Amino acid sequence: MSKEGVVESRGVVEECLPGAIFKVKIFEIRAGEDYITIPSEEERYAQCTISGRVRKNRVRILPSDIVQIESSLYDLNKGRIVFREK
Template structure:
């Protein structure tokens, strides 16, 4: 029996949280739509959004906060804020 597979089957695989690179940085600006501009300690600028758990527990992030951003190795210009330091 011949089995036909889609060429896009590999694209449906999602990255897990463990695949993200953790970057430390400081929030430099807050944009509309829940986006934050984060200046990393290495000097890179990342456009990030809050993780679902941070939205669920209503954790506020303001400019000047120290945060941890999960950055994809495929697109290092965007990320997810996973932790806000106290």
């Protein structure tokens, strides 16, 4: 069950920037119940911060980690990391 007005997607952390910001290359966007894969020639990046739950549990996020992010419908270039996959 997703929140209203939020787009969920998956991506790979490309770079760690100062101030706990991460550059994430998005490779799948969730539409309804299934994910839509983005073609490799259409690279899409987002600058993401860590959500409170991930920060509270001290989850370590490094480059090349696969993460799930949430973005606003109005600005897909900024988001929040909500889960790091194993």
